[in-house]
Amino acid sequence: MTTTTVLADDLGFPEAPRWHDGQLRFSDFHDRVVRRLAPDGELSVALEQDDSPSGLGWLPGGDLLVVSMVQRVVDGRPRLHADLSGVTRFRANDLVVDAAGRAWVSSFGSDLEAGAEPEPTVLVRVDPDGSVSGAAEGVVFPTGWC
Secondary structure (H helix, E strand, O other), rough: OOOOOOOOOOOOOEEEEEEEEOOEEEEEEOEEEEEEEEOOOOOEEEOOOOOOOOEEEEOOOOOOOOOEEEEEOOOEEEEEEOOOOOOOOOEEEEEEEEOOOOOOEEEOOOOOOOOOOEEEEEEEEEOOOOOOEEEEEEEEEOOOOO
């Protein structure tokens, strides 16, 4: 028999869970925060955002990247790391960071919040210096879970 234990509740829209430094970190999209959940069950806000955060990843030096454009958190404060507006049509969504510090960022190809059907889009590569380039085109709803 499988049992389920609720670790946290009263969340806006949790997504992009990542394990980092002994804690679960995740974006709470509608509450516009990045949360951390410690093994003892303590839930706290790691970062407040002006926009809805989504994908999370860490650069090799330990700085957190947050999809909301792509922000880099340095000394607890977010700052723009990469402007994706030139390569994405709609909201950026998820990311994974590879061992070289490149972030691979997905985006919506259409306005899904308005009920549009998914359309092909581009998978974006963000280099450690914040430079942006298209990595693959014609993909439908790429995500950081692959």
